[in-house]
Amino acid sequence: MELFQEHGYARTTVGDIAAHAGLTERTFFRYFTDKREVLFSGSSELEKALVDSVLSAPKDVAALDVTIGAFEAVAAWLQGRRDFADVRARYAIVTEHAEVRERELIKMASLAVAVTKALHARGVSEPTASVVAESGITVFRVGFERWVSAKKPGEFVAHIRAAADALRAAATSHPTPSRARRAANQRG
Amino acid sequence: MELFQEHGYARTTVGDIAAHAGLTERTFFRYFTDKREVLFSGSSELEKALVDSVLSAPKDVAALDVTIGAFEAVAAWLQGRRDFADVRARYAIVTEHAEVRERELIKMASLAVAVTKALHARGVSEPTASVVAESGITVFRVGFERWVSAKKPGEFVAHIRAAADALRAAATSHPTPSRARRAANQRG
Numbered sequence: 001m002e003l004f005q006e007h008g009y010a011r012t013t014v015g016d017i018a019a020h021a022g023l024t025e026r027t028f029f030r031y032f033t034d035k036r037e038v039l040f041s042g043s044s045e046l047e048k049a050l051v052d053s054v055l056s057a058p059k060d061v062a063a064l065d066v067t068i069g070a071f072e073a074v075a076a077w078l079q080g081r082r083d084f085a086d087v088r089a090r091y092a093i094v095t096e097h098a099e100v101r102e103r104e105l106i107k108m109a110s111l112a113v114a115v116t117k118a119l120h121a122r123g124v125s126e127p128t129a130s131v132v133a134e135s136g137i138t139v140f141r142v143g144f145e146r147w148v149s150a151k152k153p154g155e156f157v158a159h160i161r162a163a164a165d166a167l168r169a170a171a172t173s174h175p176t177p178s179r180a181r182r183a184a185n186q187r188g
Numbered sequence: 189m190e191l192f193q194e195h196g197y198a199r200t201t202v203g204d205i206a207a208h209a210g211l212t213e214r215t216f217f218r219y220f221t222d223k224r225e226v227l228f229s230g231s232s233e234l235e236k237a238l239v240d241s242v243l244s245a246p247k248d249v250a251a252l253d254v255t256i257g258a259f260e261a262v263a264a265w266l267q268g269r270r271d272f273a274d275v276r277a278r279y280a281i282v283t284e285h286a287e288v289r290e291r292e293l294i295k296m297a298s299l300a301v302a303v304t305k306a307l308h309a310r311g312v313s314e315p316t317a318s319v320v321a322e323s324g325i326t327v328f329r330v331g332f333e334r335w336v337s338a339k340k341p342g343e344f345v346a347h348i349r350a351a352a353d354a355l356r357a358a359a360t361s362h363p364t365p366s367r368a369r370r371a372a373n374q375r376g
Contacts, residue, residue, distance in 0.1 A: 143315075172360050
């Protein structure tokens with residue numbers, strides 16, 4: 001991140017990064033497949049944390065709550081671990097460079113697959129598991145973008161909660177009766 | 189698609205495609221930036237159809253219904269226009285080739301941005317517009333994958349509806365009281 005911020009992402013080479021870290025290029029490539037991958041260090045840790053959180057949630061918690069809870073936990077962990085200035089600088093690189101954005105989207109898609117499998121392990125069937133996992137990604141991504149772009153960023157988790165509330169409100173405010181609404185109407 | 193299915197995606201060159209279509213490579217590159225892009229012909233038409241559908245929906249229809257309705261319309265259009273065998277062959281190429289998958293994810297992200305802007309034009313605020321647009325993509329993608337992988341594929345639109353129902357049920361079945369549930373409880 002130091003080199004990327006000083007010289008720009010495009011002009012920084014793997015050779016520069018390796019030299020700065022006191023490594024040979026050969027050693028660099030033992031840890032990273034390419035330059036882009038440097039920006040995604042910790043992504044397998046993040047996936048593991050998410051999956052563990054989904055698997056370890058109490059059985060009676062609904063799939064969407066489990067999933068959003070897992071993303072909230074990961075958001076708190078991420079915010080505690082990274083400098084906000086670095087998060088912002090990294091975000092600028094991702095949005096500016098198409099090939100980095102592609103890698104980011106692939107990583108998000110992998111996260112969705114991992115969460116979907118964890119939901120299957122909890123007994124959630126299709127298409128619910130896929131839809132809920134993707135909704136978790138949506139809430140995380142929209143929350144992240146609002147956090148990173150805010151003048152007063154505050155808590156990342158608060159932005160995730162706001163996005164999750166928006167999703168729930170949008171999904172319940174429609175006129176087509178869903179099962180839950182029909183049930184509520186029958187009770188009422 | 190003929191060449192890709194006969195010789196494989198990886199072994200088909202832009203030169204082969206141009207020759208098969210009776211074009212020079214130069215002309216090919218006037219229409220497509222690269223080989224991958226051939227698989228995404230019609231994507232700007234699809235985006236336009238989506239945006240028009242969102243913008244032209246009656247004012248009193250809720251954001252999520254407008255968005256899912258737009259994806260349903262596009263799904264019906266797509267199914268009417270493409271041979272199911274071709275859709276399946278294309279899907280196999282996308283899932284097998286990482287660089288094609290990256291392009292697909294970029295296209296989906298662009299669709300989400302276009303739908304978000306159309307929702308803004310309808311007066312939907314943030315983070316709702318982004319969350320709803322992304323949810324439309326989720327429902328479209330999950331519906332698509334189930335349609336294309338089904339033994340008896342049937343109607344693409346039916347798979348989208350099933351995914352949308354799963355989303356609505358998941359968003360309403362959670363124990364945290366949302367505005368709608370609180371309202372229902374007060375009535376009950």
